[in-house]
Amino acid sequence: MRSKMAVLMCAIFVFSAVALGQSQATSDVERGSGKHSKAAHNEKHERSAGGEMASGAGDIGKGVGKGAGSLAVGTGKGAVDLVTLHPIDAATDVGKGGVKAGGHIAAGTVKGTGKVVTGVGKGIKHIF
Numbered sequence: 001m002r003s004k005m006a007v008l009m010c011a012i013f014v015f016s017a018v019a020l021g022q023s024q025a026t027s028d029v030e031r032g033s034g035k036h037s038k039a040a041h042n043e044k045h046e047r048s049a050g051g052e053m054a055s056g057a058g059d060i061g062k063g064v065g066k067g068a069g070s071l072a073v074g075t076g077k078g079a080v081d082l083v084t085l086h087p088i089d090a091a092t093d094v095g096k097g098g099v100k101a102g103g104h105i106a107a108g109t110v111k112g113t114g115k116v117v118t119g120v121g122k123g124i125k126h127i128f
Contacts, residue, residue: 049122056115063108070100 047055074097081090 049119049126052119052122053116054119056112056117056119058112059115060108060112063105063112066108067101067103067105070104071097073097074100 074093074095078090078092078094078097081087081093
């Protein structure tokens with residue numbers, strides 16, 4: 001009986017200490033004191049040189065992916081039109097797909113190259 005009472009008292013002590021710790025943590029957050037105040041979260045961090053170049057490579061890849069998708073859609077529509085004996089519509093759909101693909105690839109390449117160049121500039125600036 002005595003050991004059960006000791007375990008119960010220890011459990012009550014542990015739970016009260018945890019509850020006290022949680023109430024203090026929430027009151028610090030509400031007051032905005034400590035390391036995590038709102039002023040620290042309003043600062044805007046710039047992307048590193050490597051991050052900028054990686055983002056540019058991602059943009060180039062997205063542009064190529066969208067372009068390939070547009071080309072595939074245009075080719076697929078053209079194939080369906082050709083099978084259904086609509087050769088003029090088939091040529092139009094393939095042409096539209098090619099033009100859209102070129103636009104997506106060009107836009108992605110230009111945007112990505114710009115970010116890569118920005119990243120290289122940041123890297124050179126960091127060296128000097």
